[in-house]
Amino acid sequence: MTDVSERPERVPPIIKDTPEGADVWERVPWDAEMYGPVQDWATDIDHGRPEYNENAHQIWHDLRESGCPVAHSERYGGMWAPITHETVHEIAYDTENFTSRSVVVSHLRPGDLQLPAPIGGAPPITSDPPFHQVARRLLLPPFAPKQIEPWEDEVRTLCRGLLDAMGDVTPGETIIDGAVQYAQHIPVNVIGRMLGFPQEDEERFRGFVHDTLERINEDPNERSDSFQHLEMYIDDQIEDHIANPRDDLTSYLLDVEIEGNKLERDHVRGTIILLLIAGIDTTWSAIGSSLWHLAQHPDDRHRLADDPEVMDFALEEFLRAYAPVTMARLVAKDNDFHGCPMKKDDWVLLPFPAANRDPKQFEDAEGFIIDRQVNRHSAFGLGIHRCLGSNLARLELRIAIEEFVARFRDFELAGDVKWSIGQIRGPRVLPLRIL
Amino acid sequence: MRVHLDAGICQGHNRCYALAPAVFDVDEYGQAVQRIDDELPSELEARARLAAANCPEYAITLTD
Ligand code: HEM
Ligand code: SF4
Numbered sequence: 001m002t003d004v005s006e007r008p009e010r011v012p013p014i015i016k017d018t019p020e021g022a023d024v025w026e027r028v029p030w031d032a033e034m035y036g037p038v039q040d041w042a043t044d045i046d047h048g049r050p051e052y053n054e055n056a057h058q059i060w061h062d063l064r065e066s067g068c069p070v071a072h073s074e075r076y077g078g079m080w081a082p083i084t085h086e087t088v089h090e091i092a093y094d095t096e097n098f099t100s101r102s103v104v105v106s107h108l109r110p111g112d113l114q115l116p117a118p119i120g121g122a123p124p125i126t127s128d129p130p131f132h133q134v135a136r137r138l139l140l141p142p143f144a145p146k147q148i149e150p151w152e153d154e155v156r157t158l159c160r161g162l163l164d165a166m167g168d169v170t171p172g173e174t175i176i177d178g179a180v181q182y183a184q185h186i187p188v189n190v191i192g193r194m195l196g197f198p199q200e201d202e203e204r205f206r207g208f209v210h211d212t213l214e215r216i217n218e219d220p221n222e223r224s225d226s227f228q229h230l231e232m233y234i235d236d237q238i239e240d241h242i243a244n245p246r247d248d249l250t251s252y253l254l255d256v257e258i259e260g261n262k263l264e265r266d267h268v269r270g271t272i273i274l275l276l277i278a279g280i281d282t283t284w285s286a287i288g289s290s291l292w293h294l295a296q297h298p299d300d301r302h303r304l305a306d307d308p309e310v311m312d313f314a315l316e317e318f319l320r321a322y323a324p325v326t327m328a329r330l331v332a333k334d335n336d337f338h339g340c341p342m343k344k345d346d347w348v349l350l351p352f353p354a355a356n357r358d359p360k361q362f363e364d365a366e367g368f369i370i371d372r373q374v375n376r377h378s379a380f381g382l383g384i385h386r387c388l389g390s391n392l393a394r395l396e397l398r399i400a401i402e403e404f405v406a407r408f409r410d411f412e413l414a415g416d417v418k419w420s421i422g423q424i425r426g427p428r429v430l431p432l433r434i435l
Numbered sequence: 436m437r438v439h440l441d442a443g444i445c446q447g448h449n450r451c452y453a454l455a456p457a458v459f460d461v462d463e464y465g466q467a468v469q470r471i472d473d474e475l476p477s478e479l480e481a482r483a484r485l486a487a488a489n490c491p492e493y494a495i496t497l498t499d
Binding site for chain 1: 446447448449450452453454461462463464465466485488489490491492493
C-alpha cells in the first residue's frame with residue numbers, strides 16, 4: 001500500500017448552494033424536516049423513506065389505479081417517478097432528454113461540466129452516448145455468458161459453505177437469517193474475487209454500498225467522508241495491482257486500451273467503484289426477496305425442489321416480481337413528458353420494478369406464476385445500459401435458491417423483516433424458521 | 436418459420452440463448468447471434484417462439 005502523500009492529487013468537487021454555472025455540483029436545499037413521512041405518494045413521493053420499500057407494491061398499485069402514470073415530488077430539488085412500463089421504457093430509451101450523469105438520486109446534482117462529460121463518475125453507468133458504447137464495450141467480454149458460466153462451481157461451494165456455517169438445525173425451532181447469514185455474503189464474495197480484492201474486506205464493501213445507496217436523504221455534509229474513504233480504498237487496490245499485476249478484473253482494466261491508449265486513472269477508479277457497488281446489494285436483494293417469497297409459498301418451494309426444470313422460468317419470475325433495482329436519470333433539457341413539465345436537472349426515478357408489475361404489460365401482473373412463459377421483464381434495465389452483470393447475477397441467484405431449497409425443504413417467516421432503503425429494494429433482515 | 440434477430444436492437448439480455456440455444460448463440464461480447472437463417476426445423480419452432488416472447492427489447496421477430 002502506498003503512502004497517502006504519494007497519491008496523485010485529487011481535485012475536490014466544487015459544491016455550491018446556488019448553481020452559478022453548469023460546472024458545479026448543486027446542493028439542493030436540505031433540511032431534515034423536508035424529508036419526513038410522505039403524505040401523498042402521487043405528489044410527494046420519496047423512495048428514501050423506509051415506508052416506501054416496505055409498501056412499494058401497494059404504492060405502485062395505488063398510483064396506477066388513481067390514473068397517475070408519473071408521480072412527482074419537490075424533495076431532492078424536484079423529482080419525477082414514472083411507474084408504468086410504457087413511461088419507464090420511453091425514458092430508458094431517450095438518452096437525448098434524459099442523461100445518466102448521475103443514476104442515484106441525492107441532494108447533490110452534478111452540473112453539466114462538473115463530471116468529465118459524457119464519461120461521468122462511474123463509466124459506463126454514468127456515461128451517455130457516444131462514449132457510453134466505448135466504455136461498455138471494454139466490460140462486455142469479461143461478463144459475457146461463456147466467461148461467467150465457469151464460476152458456477154465456485155458459487156455453489158460458497159453457498160454450501162454458508163449453509164454449513166448455520167450449524168445444526170432443529171426443524172421447527174432453529175431460526176436463521178436469510179439475508180444476514182446467507183444472501184448478503186454471496187455477491188460480495190464473488191465480485192471481491194473477480195476484482196482481486198482481499199476477502200477479509202467483505203464487511204467494508206457492504207459499508208460502501210450502504211453509504212452510497214442507502215443514506216440518500218441524510219445530511220449531505222456527513223456523507224462526503226464516506227465517498228472519500230471509498231475512493232481511497234480503491235486507489236490503494238489499484239496501486240497494489242500496478243505493483244503486482246494478476247489475472248483479475250482490476251489488472252484487466254489497468255491493461256486494456258481504447259484506441260491504443262490505456263484508460264485514465266479516473267476511468268479505472270470509477271469503473272471499479274461501479275463494479276463493486278452495482279453487483280452487491282442488487283443481487284443480495286434479489287436472493288433475499290426470493291427467499292422471502294418462498295417462505296410464504298410452500299407450493300412454489302416444493303415445485304422448485306421437485307421439478308428443477310422449472311427454474312428457467314422461476315428465475316425470471318423472481319426477477320420480474322421482485323426486481324430490486326430502480327435507476328435514475330437527470331432531465332437533460334426541459335421537456336413535456338406525458339403532460340409533465342420536466343425541467344432541466346430535475347431527477348427522474350426509473351423504477352423498473354414498478355414497470356414489471358404493470359398489468360398493461362403482464363397478464364396477472366401482481367401474481368407470482370412460477371412457470372410464467374411470456375416474461376419480457378426489465379429487471380436488468382432496458383436499452384443501452386442493460387445490466388452488464390446480468391449473466392453473473394442470474395448465476396448467483398439461481399444457485400443461491402437451488403442450494404437453499406435443496407438444504408431446507410420447508411421454512412417460514414419467523415419475525416419482522418427489515419427492508420432496505422432507497423433505490424435498491426430487498427430484505428436486510430429476514431428471520432426464517434426452518435421447519 | 437424463419438427468425439430474424441435485429442442486432443441493432445439486441446442489448447444482450449441473453450434470454451434467447453438461454454431459452455433456445457439451438458437457434459441462438461452468443462458472441463464474446465454477450466450479443467446474440469442467430470444460428471439459423473433458413474427455414475427453422477419444425478421441432479425448433481416452439482423454442483424460437485418462446486425466445487421471441489421473452490426478449491425484453493423486442494429484437495426478435497418471426498415470419499412464416
Ligand atoms: C439481480 C441483480 C442485479 C440487478 C437487478 C441489476 C440491475 C441493473 C439495472 C436495472 C441496470 C441499468 C442501469 C441504468 O439503466 O441506468 C444495471 C446496470 C449495470 N449493472 Fe446491474 N444489476 C444486478 C447485478 C449486477 C452485477 C452482479 C453486476 C456486476 C458486478 C452488475 C453490474 C452492472 C453494470 C456495470 C451496469 C452498467 C451498465 C451500463 O451502464 O452500460 N449488476 N444493473
Ligand atoms: S433476448 Fe433479445 S436482447 Fe437478449 S440477447 Fe436475445 S435478442 Fe438480444
